[in-house]
Amino acid sequence: MSTHIHTSQSQDDYLEAILKITNENGFCRSIDLANHLGYATSSVSIAVGKLIKAALIRRGHAGELLLTEAGQHIAESVYEKHEFFSNWLSAIGVSKEIAEADACRIEHAISDTSFEKLKVHICQF
Template structure:
């Protein structure tokens, strides 16, 4: 089963919360994504089954290596597109919303080419 945009959002949220707090609870993910705790439980179960996430005995969540790689890629795309949109005059709020959409539809290869071209041009 391929990852959906929603599943990618869950992985990205776990990464972001982990970076901020050092640990991740289901309630934190629910708050971050503005979803219900039962929704988080279903997503955690599916992502765990797919090998992206582990729910520890204390109830905290952690990304597997495979999960971290996906979450990190999504988060990098999100940060890049948010920054680019803000730089061209889009409000930070709208930039966040649009970046979240864009991060899911662009392939990793296209993103890397775009990012590298931007960075090369920026350094000129």
């Protein structure tokens, strides 16, 4: 992708959740998203509207939530960071619960450039 779209932590979380749910179920509906994130359906409806307006997701023919190319790119990037940090922290002895929580914070704080450099460095060992 040639341009970088700035998204909020909340938008990143929604996009990552849509990716995860779609990968698990083959589709993602708003109710699935609400259940996964533990949010009220009204809150999810507002967020979904904003993601559609930002062209990060769209609705399919059956009303399912589909990531656009831009949304897919962001979701995959956030998911990769989350998995990398969660696995790495677990590997160095951090409990799964803390590793997951810390990975969720780190995935939003680290730039793509720093992440790529860190990943190369850590993977050398």
